[in-house]
Amino acid sequence: MAKYDSDLSLLFHALSDPTRRALLTRLAAGPAPVTELAAPTGLRLPTVMRHLSVLEEAGLIATSKDGRVRSCAIVPEALAPVRTWLDEQRNIWESRLDRLDSYVMKIMEERAK
Amino acid sequence: MAKYDSDLSLLFHALSDPTRRALLTRLAAGPAPVTELAAPTGLRLPTVMRHLSVLEEAGLIATSKDGRVRSCAIVPEALAPVRTWLDEQRNIWESRLDRLDSYVMKIMEERAK
DNA sequence: ATCATAGTTAGCCACATGGCTAAGTATGAT
DNA sequence: ATCATACTTAGCCATGTGGCTAACTATGAT
Numbered sequence: 001m002a003k004y005d006s007d008l009s010l011l012f013h014a015l016s017d018p019t020r021r022a023l024l025t026r027l028a029a030g031p032a033p034v035t036e037l038a039a040p041t042g043l044r045l046p047t048v049m050r051h052l053s054v055l056e057e058a059g060l061i062a063t064s065k066d067g068r069v070r071s072c073a074i075v076p077e078a079l080a081p082v083r084t085w086l087d088e089q090r091n092i093w094e095s096r097l098d099r100l101d102s103y104v105m106k107i108m109e110e111r112a113k
Numbered sequence: 114m115a116k117y118d119s120d121l122s123l124l125f126h127a128l129s130d131p132t133r134r135a136l137l138t139r140l141a142a143g144p145a146p147v148t149e150l151a152a153p154t155g156l157r158l159p160t161v162m163r164h165l166s167v168l169e170e171a172g173l174i175a176t177s178k179d180g181r182v183r184s185c186a187i188v189p190e191a192l193a194p195v196r197t198w199l200d201e202q203r204n205i206w207e208s209r210l211d212r213l214d215s216y217v218m219k220i221m222e223e224r225a226k
Numbered sequence: 227a228t229c230a231t232a233g234t235t236a237g238c239c240a241c242a243t244g245g246c247t248a249a250g251t252a253t254g255a256t
Numbered sequence: 257a258t259c260a261t262a263c264t265t266a267g268c269c270a271t272g273t274g275g276c277t278a279a280c281t282a283t284g285a286t
Contacts, residue, residue, distance in 0.1 A: 009129055016125035028205040068253045068262050076206040092141040093189045160275055181232045181283045
């Protein structure tokens, strides 16, 4: 249960679809209305709408409606938690390498006796 | 179709589950057999096995069997494509932000409420 | 040879996901 | 007032996902 119990799960899930990543990349060039976003995907509007909803619920994009046009824009800081998690993982791994290193050193010193 | 048509999709999908991220974090401390990995999750063995399969198919871990024990270990460089993608996006997104498009800012402020 | 341990495989279940069509709503143009 | 545009909602379908139990295999210990 509570499959997406954190921002991180929502974010990673949103990013796991190629269509959604393509939408993000397109939006990086600037805001765009839904129909314009849908065009290059080859998908129907409702399908694209749902992809956009996933992106919005993950906080990766923000939308606003002006007249009958809904404009979508990227939320640049939304990727921060992903970066943080990646950095943490790297740090843990490196500290493990350090420990392994000192362990090896210890053994080598032991043998040097 | 071809939902996970790239490494990136496989990776993001693998990372989108809290249990799998927890497994990775545990494995960052060093290799471990399946049963030991399963213990803290509160999940049954077959369930954990499948999570491990997803991680392995994404290339995030590697496993090997010694006797009846299967040992799982992290593949640290597997996260590289994710980092790369993230860096690319950040570069695009930030250069976009540098232009300070007032329309984007307006939407972001709207959503911040 | 027997038993315990550590996976492994098969299969069931409820729900989520990604695609669609069809029909509805709201707004700009004529 | 009418019509086209731009979503929006509802709902169908096939497949995927994450959990489980039960039963099986393989290996180490006695």
